[in-house]
Amino acid sequence: DVVMTQSPLSLPVTLGQPASISCRSSQSLVHSDGNTYLNWFQQRPGQSPRRLIYKVSNRDSGVPDRFSGSGSGTDFTLKISRVEAEDVGVYYCLQGTHWPPGTFGQGTKVEIK
Amino acid sequence: EVQLVESGGGLVQPGGSLRLSCAASGFTFSTYWMSWVRQAPGKGLEWVANIKQDGSEKYYVDSVKGRFTISRDNAKNSLYLQMNSLRAEDTAVYYCATGAVAGDGYWGQGTLVTVSS
Numbered sequence: 001d002v003v004m005t006q007s008p009l010s011l012p013v014t015l016g017q018p019a020s021i022s023c024r025s026s027q028s029l030v031h032s033d034g035n036t037y038l039n040w041f042q043q044r045p046g047q048s049p050r051r052l053i054y055k056v057s058n059r060d061s062g063v064p065d066r067f068s069g070s071g072s073g074t075d076f077t078l079k080i081s082r083v084e085a086e087d088v089g090v091y092y093c094l095q096g097t098h099w100p101p102g103t104f105g106q107g108t109k110v111e112i113k
Numbered sequence: 114e115v116q117l118v119e120s121g122g123g124l125v126q127p128g129g130s131l132r133l134s135c136a137a138s139g140f141t142f143s144t145y146w147m148s149w150v151r152q153a154p155g156k157g158l159e160w161v162a163n164i165k166q167d168g169s170e171k172y173y174v175d176s177v178k179g180r181f182t183i184s185r186d187n188a189k190n191s192l193y194l195q196m197n198s199l200r201a202e203d204t205a206v207y208y209c210a211t212g213a214v215a216g217d218g219y220w221g222q223g224t225l226v227t228v229s230s
Contacts, residue, residue: 099214100214
């Protein structure tokens with residue numbers, strides 16, 4: 001199974017400052033079809049997960065442009081350019097290239113300092 | 114508007130059974146792989162099972178193989194998870210979601226399953 005490793009697991013940030021979350025996979029996430037199936041999800045307190053980014057860098061409809069995804073192969077990053085109060089929550093990466101099973105990262109908790 | 118509404122959760126004793134349902138609307142259900150994902154209290158997300166559009170392929174995480182069965186009824190736009198021989202470690206919020214690994218963007222609000230005596 002592909003292991004997804006996120007860092008850091010806890011990320012205290014100051015409002016208006018940038019934040020960055022890393023997600024590393026135990027093997028390359030490049031699919032034989034040429035796509036890389038790496039998604040990012042946000043889970044606000046008490047809510048269901050919401051997809052923010054699909055296929056590494058594609059932002060979902062309605063997601064603020066302060067969120068961006070990048071990376072390739074085994075190394076991926078979610079960046080928030082300027083953290084706002086509504087960004088508090090847990091962020092997960094999810095790989096969909098090598099399944100079953102689909103595998104999530106452990107989650108990164110973003111909180112305001 | 115896309116909606117996924119789970120139901121069927123509750124309190125069950127160890128060794129017991131429960132059947133979860135997920136009612137889908139607002140999209141063409143029959144064209145999507147569907148998944149179940151769970152989240153134990155205070156823990157992360159774990160993909161549990163998926164099913165192909167026509168139900169011909171099903172896959173499970175090792176920890177539930179032989180105990181859980183995923184199924185669907187495209188005529189009713191519904192997804193199901195039959196859970197047998199439940200254990201304390203199955204206690205979680207169970208989400209249904211679109212996509213082979215729940216990566217297609219739509220998730221329900223979840224239903225809580227508590228396994229306890």
